Amino acid sequence: MPKQPNILFIMADDHASKAISCYGHGINHTPHIDRIAQGGMRLDHCYVSNSICTPSRASILTGTYNHVNAVHTLASNFDNRLPHVAKHLRTGGYQTALIGKWHLGEGAAHQPSGFDHWAVLPGQGEYFDPQFIGPDGPYRESGYATDLITAKSLDWLAARDPARPFFLMCHHKAPHRPWEPHPRHRRLYNDPIQVPETFTDDYRHRARAAGAAKMRIADDLTYWDVGVVQPEGGAEVGAMEYPGSTVRKLPPLSAARDLRLIDKNTGEVFTFTDEEHYRVWKYQRYMQRYLRTLAAIDEGVGELLDYLDREGLAEDTLVIYTSDQGFFLGEHGWFDKRFMYEESFQMPFVARYPRLIPAGTVSADIASNVDFAPTFLDLAGLRVPSYMQGRSLRPLLADATPADWPQVAYHRYWMHRDAIHDAYAHYGIRNQRYKLIYWYNQGLGMPGAHPGGEAPEWEFFDCEKDPLELLNCHADPRYQDEVAHMTRLLEEKMAEIGDDPVHLGQPGAR
Numbered sequence: 007m008p009k010q011p012n013i014l015f016i017m018a019d020d021h022a023s024k025a026i027s028c029y030g031h032g033i034n035h036t037p038h039i040d041r042i043a044q045g046g047m048r049l050d051h052c053y054v055s056n057s058i059c060t061p062s063r064a065s066i067l068t069g070t071y072n073h074v075n076a077v078h079t080l081a082s083n084f085d086n087r088l089p090h091v092a093k094h095l096r097t098g099g100y101q102t103a104l105i106g107k108w109h110l111g112e113g114a115a116h117q118p119s120g121f122d123h124w125a126v127l128p129g130q131g132e133y134f135d136p137q138f139i140g141p142d143g144p145y146r147e148s149g150y151a152t153d154l155i156t157a158k159s160l161d162w163l164a165a166r167d168p169a170r171p172f173f174l175m176c177h178h179k180a181p182h183r184p185w186e187p188h189p190r191h192r193r194l195y196n197d198p199i200q201v202p203e204t205f206t207d208d209y210r211h212r213a214r215a216a217g218a219a220k221m222r223i224a225d226d227l228t229y230w231d232v233g234v235v236q237p238e239g240g241a242e243v244g245a246m247e248y249p250g251s252t253v254r255k256l257p258p259l260s261a262a263r264d265l266r267l268i269d270k271n272t273g274e275v276f277t278f279t280d281e282e283h284y285r286v287w288k289y290q291r292y293m294q295r296y297l298r299t300l301a302a303i304d305e306g307v308g309e310l311l312d313y314l315d316r317e318g319l320a321e322d323t324l325v326i327y328t329s330d331q332g333f334f335l336g337e338h339g340w341f342d343k344r345f346m347y348e349e350s351f352q353m354p355f356v357a358r359y360p361r362l363i364p365a366g367t368v369s370a371d372i373a374s375n376v377d378f379a380p381t382f383l384d385l386a387g388l389r390v391p392s393y394m395q396g397r398s399l400r401p402l403l404a405d406a407t408p409a410d411w412p413q414v415a416y417h418r419y420w421m422h423r424d425a426i427h428d429a430y431a432h433y434g435i436r437n438q439r440y441k442l443i444y445w446y447n448q449g450l451g452m453p454g455a456h457p458g459g460e461a462p463e464w465e466f467f468d469c470e471k472d473p474l475e476l477l478n479c480h481a482d483p484r485y486q487d488e489v490a491h492m493t494r495l496l497e498e499k500m501a502e503i504g505d506d507p508v509h510l511g512q513p514g515a516r
Contacts, residue, residue, distance in 0.1 A: 009171075009322060010098075010099065010100070010171040010385075010386050010387060011171065011322055011323060011324045011359060011361070011385055011386070012171050012172045012173075012319060012322055012323040012324070013095075013100075013171075013172070013173045013174070013323070013324045013326075013382055013385070013386075014172075014174050014176065014310065014314070014323055014324070014325045014326070015173070015174065015175045015176065015326050015328075015378075015382075016176045016178070016307060016310065016325070016326065016327045016328075017066075017175070017176070017177050017178065017327075017328050017329060017330060018178045018180060018181065018300075018303055018327075018328075018329045018330075019059060019107055019177075019178060019179055019180065019181065019182040019329065019330055020059075020181055020182050020183070020329060020330070020331070020333045020343065021181060021300065021303075021329035021333065021354055022329075022332050022333040022334070022335050022349060022354070023329075023332065023352055023353070023354035024335055024349070025181075025296070025297060025300060025333075025335065026039050026040070026354050026356070027039075027040055028040040028043040028044070028048055028356065029048070029050075029354065032200075033199060033200075033293075033297070033335070034195065034297045034300065036300065036304040037304065037308070038304045038305065038307040038308030038311060039303075039304055039307050039327050039356060040356075041307075041308070041311055041358075042307070042311070042325055042326075042327050042356040042357065042358045043356040043358075043366075044365065044366055045358040045360065045365050045366075046325075046356065046357050046358030046359060046360075046363040046364075046365060046367070046403075047356065047357050047358075047363050047364070047367045047368065047369055047402075047403055047405070048355070048356050048367075048368045048369070049355040049356070049357075049368075049369050049371075049373055049402075050368060050369065050370055051352070051369075051370060051371065051372045051373065051415075051438070052328070052352065052353045052354070052355035052372075052373040052374070052375075053351050053352060053353060053372065053373070053374050053375075053415035053417065053436065054330070054331040054332065054351060054352075054353050054374070054375050054417065055071055055072065055374055055375055055376055055415075055416060055417060055418070056071075056072050056078075056417065056418055056419055056420070057331040057332065057343045057344050057345060057346065057350045057351055057417065057419060058079070058080060058331065058343065058344055058419065058421065059080065059109050059182075059330050059331070060077055060079070060080050060082055060084075060109050060110060061077045061078060061079065061082065061420075062330040062331050062375055063077075063084075063108075063109060063110055063330055064077035064082075064084050064110060065077075065375050065376050066330070066375050066376075066378050066379065067084075067090040067091055067092070067110075067379065068088060068089070068090045068091070068379060068393075068394070069090075069091065069376050069377070069378070069379030069380050069390075069393075069394030069395060069396045070376060070393065070394060070395050070396075071376060071395055071416070071418070071503050071505060072418065072420065073418075073503075073504065073505045073506070074393075074395065074503075074504070075088065077110065078420040078421075078452050079420055079421045079452050080421070080424075082111075083110065083111030083115070083116040084110035084111050084116055085115065085116070086115060086116055086117060086118065086119035086120075087115075087119070089391065089393065090120060090379070091173075091378075091379035091382050091383060092104070092120035092121055092173060092175070093119070093120035094383055094388060094391065095173045095382065095383070095386060095388070096120055096121075096122065096173075098383075098386055098387075098388040099170060099171065100170065100171050100172060100173045100386065101122050101166055101167055101170050101171075101172050101173070102120060102121045102122050102123075102172070102173045102174075103121055103122060103123040103124065103159075103162045103172070103173070103174045103175070104118050104121045104123075104124040104125075104126060104174075104175045104177065105123075105124070105125050105126070105155055105158045105159050105162065105174070105175070105176055105177065106125075106126065106127060106155040106158075106159075106175075106176055106177035106178055106179065107126065107127050107130075107131055107177040107178065107179045108124075108126035108127065108177070109127075109129065109130065112128055112129075112139070117139070123162055124140060124141070125138045125139070125140045125158055126138065126139055126140075126177075127139075127151065127179055128144065130179065130182060131151060131179040132151065132179075133150065133151050133152075133179065133180070133186040133299075134149075134150060134151070134186065135147070135148050135149065136151045136154065136179075138154075150188045150302065151178075151179045151180065152178055152179070152180050152188070152299070152302035152303055152306055153188070153302060153306065155176060155177070155178055155179070155306070156176070156305075156306030156309055156310065159174060159176045159306075159310060160309060160310065160313055162174065163310075163313060171386070173382070176306075176310070178303050178306070180299040180300065180302065180303055181296050181297075181299040181300050181303070181333075183231065183341075183342075184228075184230045184231055185231065185233075185292075185295035185296045185298070185299050186233075186295075186299065187295060187298030187299045187301070187302070188298075188301075188302050189271075191298040191299075191301040191302065192271065192298065194294075194297065194298050194301055195293070195294045195297045195298060196294070198290060199289075199290060199293045199294075199297075201286060201289055201336060202335070202336045202337045202338075203474065204337050204338045204339070204474050204476065205223075205289065205336050205337070205338075205339050206339065207338040207339055207476070209338070211476060211477045211478050212465060212475075212476075212478050213430075213443070213445045213463040213464075213465050213478065214430075214460075214463065215345075215429070215430035215432065215445050215447070215463075216338070216345075216347075218428055218430065219340065219344075219345070219427060219428055219429050219430075220426065220427050220428045221334065221340040221341055221342040221344075221427050221429070222339045222340060223285070223288050223289050223292055223336055223339055223340065223341055224285045224288065224339060225255070225258075226255055226341075227255065227256055227288055227292060227341070228244075228247055228253050228254060228255050228256065229244070229253070229254060229255075229256060229267075230253055231291075231292065231295070231341075232256070232267075232288060232291040232292060232295065233269060233270055233271065233291065233295055234267040234268055234269055234270055234276070235267075235268045235269075235270050236253070236254055242257075243257060244256055244257040245257075247426060248425040248426045249425065256288065258281075259278055259280070259281050259284045260281070265277065265278060265284075289336050292336070292341060293335065293336070296335070307327060310325075311325070320358075320360065321360050321361060322361065323359070324357065324358070324359040324362075324382075324385060325357065325358045325359070326355070326356070326357045326378075327354070327355075327356050327357075328353055328354055328355045328356075329353055329354050330353075331343050331350060331351075331353060332348075332349050332350045332351055332352045332353055332354075333349065333350065334347075334349050334350055335349070337349045337474075342427060344419055344421075344427060344429040345419070345429065345432075346417045346419070346432060346433075346434050346436075346441070346443050347475055348441075348469070348473070348475060351415075351417060351436070353375060355373065357403055359385075359403070362385070362400070362403055362404050363403045363404065363405075364404075364405050367405050369402050369403075369405070369407075370438070371402050371407050371411060371413065372411075372412075372413045372414060372415050372436070372437070372438065373399055373402060373415075374396060374415050374416070375396075376394075376395055376396035377396035377397050377398065377399050378396070378399075379394055379396060380394050380396045380397055380398045380399075381396075381398045381399040381400060381403075383398075384398035384400050385398075385400060395503050397412070413437055413438050414435055414436065414437050414495055414499060415435065415436050416433070416434075416435050416496075416499045416500075416503065416505075417432075417433060417434055417435075417436075418432070418433035418434075418505065419431060419432055419433070420449075420450070420452045421449070421452060422447060422448055422449035422450075422452075422456045422459070423449070423456035424456070430445050430447050430460075431445070431446055431447055431448060431449060431450070432444060432445045432446060432447075433446070433496075433500075433505075433508075434465075434496065435492060435495050435496040435499055436469070437492070437495065439468065439469055439470050440466065440467065440468060440469060440488055440492050441465075441466070441467045441469055441475070441492075442464070442465070442466050442480075442489070442492040442493065442495075442496055443464070443465040443466075444462065444463075444464055444496070444508075445462055445463045445464070445465070446459075446462045446508040447459050447460045447461070447462055447463070448508065450508070462508070464478075464480040465478045465480055466478060466479050466480035466482075466485060466488075466489050466492065467479065468485070468488075
């Protein structure tokens with residue numbers, strides 16, 4: 007029997023693939039994450055089944071879609087009695103650990119199970135001097151969350167039983183909002199970052215969900231987000247982020263002509279000549295703080311890779327770096343995620359395992375986060391249980407994609423019009439060229455979702471001719487055969503995985 011590989015699964019929160027230098031967008035430099043890709047494979051079409059933190063994490067653990075694992079929204083809690091990949095690996099002889107962000111609920115019924123060791127952040131966690139929760143209860147540690155998660159991971163690796171394989175989930179909080187970099191990185195990325203081509207998108211040729219979302223860098227960032235002092239006052243200093251919040255959005259320049267913003271660390275004062283100057287400043291501040299939080303993650307990845315090298319473990323360890331979903335870096339004027347549009351939908355995914363993965367390879371095949379758990383079990387030589395809905399990525403990682411590989415990815419976002427982001431509920435499917443999205447626009451009683459609904463809408467994109475997804479071609483006569491084909495694929499996929507379509511009695515809607 008082949009030796010069972012160690013598995014080191016490193017996951018960030020909200021890390022866009024464009025902010026990993028091996029993806030080639032030139033935004034920042036991540037030399038240690040790049041080491042994984044250089045020694046293994048980069049996936050260019052790995053997709054999330056639900057572009058929001060908690061549901062994605064449940065799918066990664068269980069290998070199931072959210073209608074099966076019952077984690078639909080941020081308000082959902084994971085039932086820790088459910089079977090999942092760590093439990094199967096532990097039964098199969100692995101020692102297992104989870105360190106960092108959990109975000110699947112707290113309390114006895116929702117805390118991590120199936121792990122020999124765990125130390126997790128409550129909720130979103132804190133960047134500085136964070137609280138952790140372990141089997142013995144909560145405790146607080148001094149330091150920076152990213153560094154502490156890396157150090158705890160290294161400590162566990164050093165204390166493990168070297169005679170048995172390990173499965174370590176190292177889950178970083180960063181770069182989740184609000185972006186709070188370590189002081190050692192506060193001077194990084196001071197040169198202007200190129201503004202995305204779609205930054206001033208007017209959403210004219212899309213579903214109304216695109217224009218309604220409150221995720222615009224120009225309008226919805228807060229004082230906290232850009233690292234400036236929030237003055238005392240009411241609506242005159244900015245709108246509440248959501249009803250009852252003490253955090254306020256930056257005010258429009260038109261409402262505060264003498265606006266002066268003060269950097270909370272240096273005291274530097276910023277003033278603005280016009281709205282365009284103000285918008286671009288917000289973008290630069292957002293990107294600087296976001297990228298600076300990533301620097302500590304990349305350093306931590308380097309420390310973990312160096313440990314594997316020193317201990318002679320690199321050849322026998324599958325190392326994966328990914329994120330729980332994608333993230334908007336100013337594309338379409340947005341920050342955040344939630345949508346099935348490409349920047350939010352695509353997860354970064356680089357993997358190294360010298361015994362299987364050819365070095366320096368790139369895959370254009372479609373993968374999904376529900377495929378991760380079956381992959382771990384397959385590589386461990388363990389049975390993939392029948393309840394898992396994903397498929398092992400082993401042949402893709404070996405650069406030997408089978409002819410029958412299902413080149414489609416399914417997505418469903420359940421939270422309709424949440425109080426902060428106002429994102430609309432939708433589901434859809436993507437193949438290697440086209441994307442079909444059905445905005446069914448109802449909360450359907452999901453916790454944390456707006457109960458009301460609006461008329462549904464369809465979107466169809468030709469991702470080859472329109473990679474920026476600016477033109478909805480659903481009604482274009484030239485694409486009717488492709489629309490019909492993608493609609494059938496969507497129906498077939500929903501039937502395959504057992505997800506219920508939304509029947510609203512609208513033309514063209516299931």
